[in-house]
Amino acid sequence: MAELLYRLGRFAARRAWLIVSAWLVVLVAAGAAFAAFGGTLSTAITIPGTPTAEVTDRLQAEFPDAAGGTGTVVLHTSDGSELTAAQRDALTEVFAEVSDVEGVRSVVDPFAVQTQLAGQEGQITEGRERIAAGREQIAAGEEQIGAARAELDAGQAELDAARAQAEAAGLLAQAQPRLDAQQAQLDAARTELDTQAAALEEQSTELEAGSAELELGAEQLALASGIRTVSDDGSAATVTVQFADPLYEVPTETKEGVEAAFEDNPVDGVEVDYSAEITQSIDSIAGAAEIIGLAVAVVVLIVMLGSLVAAGLPILSALIGVAVGSLGALALSGTVEMISVTPVLGLMLGLAVGIDYSLFILNRHRRQLREGLELHESVGLATGTSGNAVVFAGLTVLIALLALNVTGIGFLGLMGTVAAACVAIAVLVAVTLMPALLGLLGDRVLPRRQRHQAARTHARRPVRAMSTGAAILSLVAGIAALVVIALPALDMRLGLPDGSSEPQGSTQYEAYSVVEEKFGAGQNGPLLVVAELPAGTGEAEVAALQVAVGQEILALDDVEAVAPVGTSEDATLAAFQVVPAEGPSSESTEALVHTLRDLSVDGEPDVELAVAGAASGNIDISEKLSDALPAYLGLVIGLSLVILVLVFRSVLVPVIATGGFILSVFAAFGGVTAIYQWGWLGEIFGVHTPGPVLSFLPTILIGVLFGLAMDYQLFLVSGMREAYVHGTPAREAVIEGRRAGRAVVTAAAIIMISVFGGFMFSHLAMIRPIGFGLAFGVLLDAFVVRMLIVPALMHLAGDKAWWLPRWLDRLLPDVDVEGAALERRHHRHDAEPVREGSAVR
Known part of the structure; x- marks a missing residue:
């Protein structure tokens, strides 16, 4: 692989304009595909086979009037006064226009x-x-x-x-x-x-x-x-829009038509806000906050590289890769149901790893230029060595992301696949476009003062191993800190965001807040309860059964009201709207859903209850994801051990690396729980209404942080191994390897944190906790686990860190991740003794 990448890098440097043109063609093709086939994104999440999905499917077949999705339009006076007769009459005319929108089954006039x-x-x-x-x-x-x-x-x-x-x-x-x-x-x-x-x-x-x-x-x-449709003080009203299709299948054009009907017919003194069910279409996947995060990454690159030209290269290559990946993903949104998080996760990861991977190659190339290596040879060698490590690092991220498909959860698998594609594109850009750009710029990637200096070789500085006491202190302090940070994760509760988590001032947040204030929190997340009536129930008995079931439901704790919706034509199903006492993401509503499903109606043993609706669907999805989490974590840990044994030819190093990964992941969970569920530092991170942790965030964090943790492990510990197999004592090799890799890993981690951190303030509610979790996880993994805990453990293990059974050593292939063999063939340097049994040959 290293030799192939070396040749690819030299070719790209020599035929730079060909490579640049090819990528521009790919970019234009991706843009054209998006323009031709792109659809819309949604915040609605579904998982087939959940109890809610099964009830919805049955309602659609047997009780279509109750199966269609609903959205809420909230009307309220600007000054809080009672709606006048003239305002009510004008709004009633608007309701008539909304009912004429294609895809709208009916509009419930609150005043009527x-x-x-x-x-x-x-x-x-x-x-x-x-x-x-x-x-x-x-x-x-x-x-x-x-x-x-x-x-x-x-x-x-x-x-x-x-x-x-x-x-x-x-x-x-x-x-x-x-x-x-x-x-x-x-x-x-x-x-x-x-x-x-x-x-x-x-x-x-x-x-x-x-x-x-x-x-x-x-x-x-x-x-x-x-249940009220007009508030007690008469200042607010809720309009229920009944769609012909289930909520998750309502076309964006229908929702836009509903909004247009109100916006084109404004009523003086009346403000209009829409629930998330109507405003689910996403106009953009990035905003100002993400740009600020990218700007911070640029500053880090300028400080590290000392050159605007050099700093711009990783950004440029990453942006091109991200543009190709994001446009390609959005082009699929016209044919594949895609939630808003899917392309944003690809954008986030593609941008972060794209910058880092290009930086690794650029950093190696600049060092070789300063040592006097010829331009094209340096580009080829940097691509064959650091590029080889980039390919392997990218492969670990790909494996972790594609493994999301193993969970059997469709939208999560699609997220992993799209993100993996963006990472793969970032790798391809790093080993093709980056060498081409380096070939075009020549020595301008160096600061001006270094371009004409004579080639220099840096004398090897003496290395002194850390003391055992310092290693123990670092180990204890690092693990203790991570454990303390991880403690809130014991209280982590999973869920999906509702209107209360939307940015303050957004129409979804305003709609949620007005309903909560004027009508009660429960009306923001009503449940649809379906009762299966006994066979042969007569028409005269249906009403009595409806009342009996309704009274049984109303007697439950945390139920505010029960409204019979109707019955199916064959009188086998009766539907009820149930308003809980608290909002859709509250613990009491979650408990209520389970209670309703287990409820037995006194005197009617044959009546069975099922629950559907947005709140119920969110609960089912969160439970499904929670159930899939342990298996996915076990899969990732197993992959981690296999990959690291292959790379480092050691038994203990993979165990250390994997243990550190587990610590950093759970510490990231703890940080997310403390901020987004408990509300700590909420003012700083824009958490105005704490709630459950995003249901698929733990799974995403495990997959992404695994890949990134393996990247940092690779770039730091491979340097330790290289020093060890060339004869450096094990404990001194730890310091030598950390010294060789800490600068680039530090810069890469800061860039990752900056890019992910920009998404902490995204305009998309589901993206903010993901951005924080990734940024915080990278911070802990890079600076606490990889820089502090791993070196301390490697020091304490000494030579035993590199022990591997001989039979296993013979079975494992030589992956030569760092391209040491390639460097010996193409770059002359003083020979160093190689320890027997080494992977570097």
Whole structure:
């Protein structure tokens, strides 16, 4: 590999314009692909197979009216006064326009809803009064019938007595016609009374049925009493937009049409804000904060390299690689569902590693120029040695990122694949475009004062190993610091951001804040509860079951209101909107989702409940990612050990490196938890509403920090090994290797921290914690683990650090990461003894 890269570097330096032109063509092609095929990005995250996804799919098939996604438009007066009649009328006209937007199923007019609810309350009151009056009338009728029956009974008794007297006097035959006529009159009257009594009983039955229906309606209304569409003070209203498609499939054009309807028809004195479900499309993947981070990296390069020209080369090459990678990723967004984090992660990593990888080659080339090496030979040798290390370092990052596909989580695998592609492009740029640029610039990559100086060889400075006491102190202090920083990770809770985590002043944040203030936090994340009704449930039983289920749900802690949404056509599903007491990312709402899924309805054992909705989906996704985390961490640790055994031909060095990686990762988790979940230093990092840690952040941090940690391990410890195999005592080799690599690793780490740090203040809520986690993780891994803990452990291990069983030494291939063999073939230098069994041959 080193020889191949050497030839590639020489070719690129000699045919510089060809290489530069080729990359420009690639850049233009990527831009054209984006223009032709690019789609839109979303902040919506889905994982097929979760309970929420299964419920949503079933609703879409059996209950389409409840399956469509919803978004909320929040209206509120500028001065906090009550909405006037004129403002309400003007807004109602806007609602009609929104309902005409393609992809919108319906728009819930909040003013009509409140009027309807008030009317229903009035109707229930009037109905109860009519029923009471009807009951009084029936009671009066029953009383009259009872009195008439008593009179008939008395007449019947008199008639029976008269019949008995006539019979006793022997005059029955003469009196019979008169007595029969009277008996007929009594029977007819009794029949009439029976008819009247039956009619009253029928009226009573109908009245009681109506009363029961009325009371069911009253109970349903009482269940939903906590749900309002207009605030108590009348200054705010929420408009629910029902889409035809599930939320994650709603076209961006539909959402933009909803916004346009309001923006094109402004109402004086009324401000309009949109929930995240409507403003999910992303206009840009980078902002001012990211540019500031890049500017800091430029300053670091200028200070390190002492030349504007040299400092500009890594930036230029990285920007070209990032542009190709980002445009290529965005070109896929038209055919592949892609969340906003996907290309941003590629941008972040591509920029950081692109600068660092180009810097490694540039730094080697500048050193060789100062030693008097010919330009093209120096470029080729720098590409074959440092470039070889860059390829291997990039390969470790690629493996870690592509391993995200092993989690079986689609969006996470796509993120890893896109990021891996950006890193691969950064490697290709470093070993092709960078040599071409170096060939074009010649000795201008050196400061002016160094260009015409005679070639110098630097005498080897004497090296003195650190003391054992200093090594123990460094080890204890470093591990203790990392453990303390990692402690908050024990309390880490995973979730997805809601409107409260959006930048203050954004429309999503304003919408969330107004709803929380005017309607309660729970209305920012209502749950959709679906009850599977028993087979054969009659139409008359459905309403009673709805009330029974609703009352059971309302009796739970942390439930504010329950509104029956409706039932499917075959009466097998009943849907409810459930408003929790707290917001969608709260612990109580998470617990409520699990409670609802396990809930049994008293007296209705066949009724099963399922939960869907954005809040439920976020909880399911977070749990799915949390479950996948241990397996992914184990995979990465296994890869780490295998790769490092191959590179360093040692058993102990990989264990030390991997242990340090685990410490730095968990310390990064602790820092993220303390700031984004606990709210420490929130004012500095823009955390105005602490919440759960981004659900896929731990997985991303493990993958990315693994690759970067292996980079720093490679560039530092390979120098230690090189010194050791050339005869330097093990403990002195530790200092020599650290001295050789610390300058470039320090600069590379600072650049990484600067680039990642710029994303800590991104306009995208999901990117900010990722930027902080990566920046903080690199800081800890580079300066605490690699610069402090690893050298201390290597010192304490001495020669044992490089022990490897002979059978394993024979099996392992010689990867020669640093290209030592290539350097001996192409760059004359004083021979040094090589320790027997060394990998450098």
